[in-house]
Amino acid sequence: MDALIPLFVAIPLISAFLIMLLGKLVKGFHRYFAPLTLLALLVMAVYEFSGLGTSSIQYTMGGWAYEGGFPVGIFMVLDGFSALMLCIINLIGFIALFYSLSYIRKYTAEGNYYALFCLIIAGMNGVVLSGDLFNLFVFLEVSVISSYALVAFGVGKTELEASFKYQVLGGLASMLILLAIGLIYWKTKTLNIADVRNVLDSGYSKPFYIFIQVLLISGFGLKAAIIPFHAWLPDAHSSAPSPISAMLSGVLIKAVGIYVLIRLFFNMFVFSHEIAVVITVLGTVSMVIGALLALIQWDVKRLLAYSSISQIGLVVMAFGMGMILLAKGDNLPVASLAIAGGLYHLVNHAVFKGLLFLNAGALEHRLDTRDLKKMGGLAPVMPVTSSTSFMASMSISGIPPFNGFFSKLIIIIAAINGKFYLLATLAVVVSIVTLAYFLKFQRFAFFNKSPGKSLEKIKEVPFPMSFSMVFLAILCLALSLLAFPSINDAVLRPAINVLMQSDLYSTTILGL
Amino acid sequence: MEGMSTIVKKITQLMAGLIFLYGIYIILHGHLTPGGGFAGGAIIAGAFILLILAFGNSALNLKKEVAGSSNIESVAILMVTILAMMALLFGIKVFFFNFLPKGTPGELLSAGAIPLYNIFIGIEVAGAILTIFLALVIFKEESSK
Numbered sequence: 001m002d003a004l005i006p007l008f009v010a011i012p013l014i015s016a017f018l019i020m021l022l023g024k025l026v027k028g029f030h031r032y033f034a035p036l037t038l039l040a041l042l043v044m045a046v047y048e049f050s051g052l053g054t055s056s057i058q059y060t061m062g063g064w065a066y067e068g069g070f071p072v073g074i075f076m077v078l079d080g081f082s083a084l085m086l087c088i089i090n091l092i093g094f095i096a097l098f099y100s101l102s103y104i105r106k107y108t109a110e111g112n113y114y115a116l117f118c119l120i121i122a123g124m125n126g127v128v129l130s131g132d133l134f135n136l137f138v139f140l141e142v143s144v145i146s147s148y149a150l151v152a153f154g155v156g157k158t159e160l161e162a163s164f165k166y167q168v169l170g171g172l173a174s175m176l177i178l179l180a181i182g183l184i185y186w187k188t189k190t191l192n193i194a195d196v197r198n199v200l201d202s203g204y205s206k207p208f209y210i211f212i213q214v215l216l217i218s219g220f221g222l223k224a225a226i227i228p229f230h231a232w233l234p235d236a237h238s239s240a241p242s243p244i245s246a247m248l249s250g251v252l253i254k255a256v257g258i259y260v261l262i263r264l265f266f267n268m269f270v271f272s273h274e275i276a277v278v279i280t281v282l283g284t285v286s287m288v289i290g291a292l293l294a295l296i297q298w299d300v301k302r303l304l305a306y307s308s309i310s311q312i313g314l315v316v317m318a319f320g321m322g323m324i325l326l327a328k329g330d331n332l333p334v335a336s337l338a339i340a341g342g343l344y345h346l347v348n349h350a351v352f353k354g355l356l357f358l359n360a361g362a363l364e365h366r367l368d369t370r371d372l373k374k375m376g377g378l379a380p381v382m383p384v385t386s387s388t389s390f391m392a393s394m395s396i397s398g399i400p401p402f403n404g405f406f407s408k409l410i411i412i413i414a415a416i417n418g419k420f421y422l423l424a425t426l427a428v429v430v431s432i433v434t435l436a437y438f439l440k441f442q443r444f445a446f447f448n449k450s451p452g453k454s455l456e457k458i459k460e461v462p463f464p465m466s467f468s469m470v471f472l473a474i475l476c477l478a479l480s481l482l483a484f485p486s487i488n489d490a491v492l493r494p495a496i497n498v499l500m501q502s503d504l505y506s507t508t509i510l511g512l
Numbered sequence: 513m514e515g516m517s518t519i520v521k522k523i524t525q526l527m528a529g530l531i532f533l534y535g536i537y538i539i540l541h542g543h544l545t546p547g548g549g550f551a552g553g554a555i556i557a558g559a560f561i562l563l564i565l566a567f568g569n570s571a572l573n574l575k576k577e578v579a580g581s582s583n584i585e586s587v588a589i590l591m592v593t594i595l596a597m598m599a600l601l602f603g604i605k606v607f608f609f610n611f612l613p614k615g616t617p618g619e620l621l622s623a624g625a626i627p628l629y630n631i632f633i634g635i636e637v638a639g640a641i642l643t644i645f646l647a648l649v650i651f652k653e654e655s656s657k
Contacts, residue, residue, distance in 0.1 A: 010593055021587065061608050062610065063609060
């Protein structure tokens with residue numbers, strides 16, 4: 001079981017370069033090989049996740065573990081939280097790749113697309129598995145640099161502009177993160193996350209670490225598009241090819257943004273009340289403003305991109321509330337509930353936002369437009385797209401019995417129990433606003449009268465695309481089962497434990 | 513792209529081989545002296561870039577070259593990952609396991625598999641930098657038409 005961990009990075013890496021080599025010789029090689037790779041990774045991720053439970057596995061590169069009590073080697077750590085993220089990454093990755101089989105045919109250079117897709121997966125798997133700050137940075141760069149290329153894949157004017165904007169802001173974020181990592185290395189003389197925690201436990205100068213934490217919040221905030229740092233996201237996510245938008249919005253901003261932020265602030269730094277408040281405020285602001293900005297969009301994918309900002313804000317807010325309660329040290333059950341809600345919504349958002357971007361891709365594939373004003377009356381001619389997008393819209397707006405309802409309910413209950421009455425009210429209001437803009441999407445795309453254009457020529461999308469959409473729609477319903485305590489315990493509890501007992505991560509790795 | 517004057521061409525002819533050899537030296541001594549695969553690969557790519565800049569070439573020939581360099585790059589990185597996973601084939605569940613005899617420290621043939629990694633990383637970096645350079649040159653040639 002140990003030997004599987006580095007394969008999560010090695011397999012997509014090998015397959016990316018095999019596609020580059022053999023794709024030129026064997027016709028259609030990439031079309032079969034890339035989905036098989038992702039399927040294998042998905043099976044491996046589910047296998048690891050099911051066998052793991054609440055334990056955690058450490059893997060040391062090259063067999064270098066400890067020299068004189070210090071961890072000198074590069075660690076890879078698989079615990080509940082990273083196993084959950086691995087499952088999401090590889091699941092959404094496989095679905096998006098399967099969808100691409102027919103979607104990406106209209107572009108040239110298909111081989112490059114599949115190779116870059118495998119590289120994104122390799123980078124993200126590396127980020128969630130890495131137990132070492134510098135390696136985390138390297139894997140982060142692997143995934144975001146391939147995403148720069150994929151955003152510009154259409155090589156039109158808007159795509160290149162969006163990609164350039166994304167590169168400039170992404171480069172800025174990477175610089176801030178690298179600076180913070182350098183400062184941590186300077187003070188603690190180690191890059192191992194667990195060992196940094198160990199050093200911090202034995203005393204630290206607070207102002208210096210507040211500075212590092214602010215750098216990290218800005219850096220990973222830029223990657224996760226929390227609101228003062230969100231400017232690149234609506235352009236990048238709306239001009240990428242749709243499966244890539246689903247990957248970026250559904251998984252990438254979570255794996256390289258939220259996951260790392262949560263991992264570092266829960267398991268590496270000692271909680272401080274000020275930073276927890278900053279994170280909560282940032283989350284709340286992006287939740288509210290993202291929803292209001294989404295309301296006025298007429299471009300389908302821009303609407304979805306702003307909605308991503310809003311939903312990510314909700315997730316960050318939930319984790320922030322958990323951090324405030326944990327920093328105070330009282331009311332731990334409520335903190336656990338807030339973190340559970342945040343994690344649950346993280347999983348749900350990956351599924352329904354991935355589905356919504358795939359729906360938008362189906363519309364774009366058949367109509368060649370993303371403008372809501374030019375659509376209408378598509379429900380009879382595209383039944384699969386229409387029904388799946390209706391399910392996803394209801395799910396993201398928090399209508400029972402879909403999964404979004406339960407995760408939002410848990411977050412709101414946690415906010416009320418933790419006496420964050422303002423945040424609970426705002427979460428409810430934002431949920432109503434979300435319902436408003438998704439009803440707008442439904443009405444103008446599927447139920448309004450058609451703007452004069454004949455609809456006879458428009459057909460339902462081909463099988464790979466409709467299969468992916470139906471699969472994710474079923475998952476939207478199935479994930480609401482996680483609201484049951486027993487299933488919740490089995491799936492989310494290991495991840496919640498990692499975050500609640502924040503010392504556990506460092507002590508198990510260092511074997512203290 | 514046009515070539516440069518005779519003086520530049522002659523000096524380049526004299527220097528390029530030396531630069532190439534220096535790159536190989538840096539790669540092979542990667543486990544003994546500062547430098548290694550990345551630095552040496554960049555120097556080797558520099559030798560090729562110098563030749564292309566001095567002598568010039570048509571966009572058509574450069575396109576053939578870019579296909580070659582990107583293939584070499586892919587092969588090299590595949591070799592690195594296969595080397596890293598080699599120990600798994602022997603039944604040792606360690607990634608990046610140094611499976612060759614270590615030798616005496618300070619000798620050229622020592623440090624087990626690390627010189628092999630350096631060689632392949634050198635080829636990979638040289639191929640990658642050359643590919644990026646050629647892509648930029650081809651883009652400039654085609655857009656200036």
